[in-house]
């Protein structure tokens with residue numbers, strides 16, 4: 001069996017290299033010619049642990065190739081994965097127009113029996129629509145079957161998530177195709193959910209909605225902890241050890257960001273609304289997240305006892321929406337930096353990989369490749385991403401670098417015991433604040 005991938009973002013390239021790694025021949029198409037030329041040379045602008053190495057290895061072995069010809073891509077594979085972006089439209093729906101456009105084009109190029117596996121995140125009903133579009137453009141006798149096969153990988157962990165999938169969801173009414181796809185994925189997972197198109201599509205959106213709700217829930221508990229002197233990390237542990245609840249996605253902080261949870265939650269609310277249903281819990285989770293994103297600013301103004309930040313230098317540690325990625329889509333760092341500027345402050349920023357991305361949006365931030373330099377002379381430090389470099393920094397040095405050390409830890413990554421040892425004012429989310437005197 002040969003595989004084709006359409007769309008060379010994180011999902012497409014990771015899917016392609018992982019299947020190539022287990023021995024499949026894979027071809028990838030993207031309408032961005034520059035991207036395809038880079039990928040064919042082993043160059044990739046996504047920072048994802050292990051991805052570049054796997055890409056180079058499989059290019060050398062000749063198991064993966066990149067093309068700017070959609071026809072070549074469609075002709076090559078027995079299974080064609082669609083992994084193009086589905087961004088939010090202004091009305092809150094996911095934009096599936098690129099998938100629709102591809103469906104028309106694929107219909108014209110079909111040269112044999114094909115399975116079209118939609119991995120992009122789409123609203124319920126999309127696979128049915130795409131099947132209709134392909135069928136009405138397919139002038140051959142070859143069968144072209146659409147399946148829903150949603151993707152659950154996390155950025156920063158994309159390769160290991162793919163080689164160890166907790167489940168594979170296969171949405172199709174055709175049992176032969178379902179079995180074939182299960183075999184294809186058998187090296188990656190032992191758990192398969194066979195279902196119809198709409199259920200598969202909804203499993204994806206419901207999963208992200210649930211994760212976002214869990215995060216907003218613990219962030220509200222953190223805010224309650226602040227009111228009553230409890231410690232949210234212990235509350236989360238105490239709750240999470242109950243196997244019905246589970247410890248994951250109970251890390252309180254500055255809210256969820258990234259290319260998926262913010263977009264997919266809004267889309268789920270809109271899609272429910274279009275069906276005549278008010279997805280009340282998720283609407284609240286989104287609102288809680290919006291407020292939580294600016295929590296560090298609230299803490300900062302309180303700690304400095306000021307109403308604005310004019311004349312203040314704020315060191316921002318961490319720009320990507322989470323560690324181990326250079327993705328800054330919906331990263332909490334962006335509204336926070338914007339707000340610091342609105343309040344008249346200056347920003348010194350550190351991130352191990354995401355600086356080039358943020359520079360395109362905020363050219364006037366002072367960027368540093370060392371944490372010491374970003375902190376030096378600052379009035380406050382905001383920790384926004386839990387990068388290992390930031391966790392492991394020697395905060396014992398802080399009083400030599402700052403006149404009145406103040407840390408606002410938006411990710412609760414530093415231990416209260418350690419911070420107590422240093423002469424520092426330390427605020428985190430849902431934990432006791434510490435004062436140097």
Ligand SMILES: NC(=O)c1ccc[n+]([C@@H]2O[C@H](COP(=O)([O-])OP(=O)(O)OC[C@H]3O[C@@H](n4cnc5c(N)ncnc54)[C@H](O)[C@@H]3O)[C@@H](O)[C@H]2O)c1
Nearest residue numbers: 007008009010011030031032083084085086098120121151
């Ligand atoms: N990034 C993730 O962690 C993740 C995880 C699970 C699911 N998803 C979903 O998977 C999909 C892809 O996500 P991503 O982060 O890889 O997206 P991305 O935006 O990073 O990449 C999408 C790629 O598709 C290409 N593309 C768009 N329209 C095209 C067309 N008509 N023909 C050819 N190429 C086209 C773009 O040029 C781009 O390279 C989205 O629906 C997303 O919600 C993403």
Ligand SMILES: O=c1ccn([C@@H]2O[C@H](COP(=O)(O)OP(=O)(O)O[C@H]3O[C@H](CO)[C@@H](O)[C@H](O)[C@H]3O)[C@@H](O)[C@H]2O)c(=O)[nH]1
Nearest residue numbers: 151152153154155249250251253255256257258260321322
């Ligand atoms: O306890 C937690 C866990 C996460 N986050 C934040 O939530 C966001 C999303 O994190 P994560 O889920 O690890 O990142 P993504 O790579 O965006 O992955 C999510 O979105 C993908 C795209 O749909 C799905 O495939 C994944 O299953 C889903 O976890 C980040 O800002 C995290 O900082 C928290 O604040 N607290």
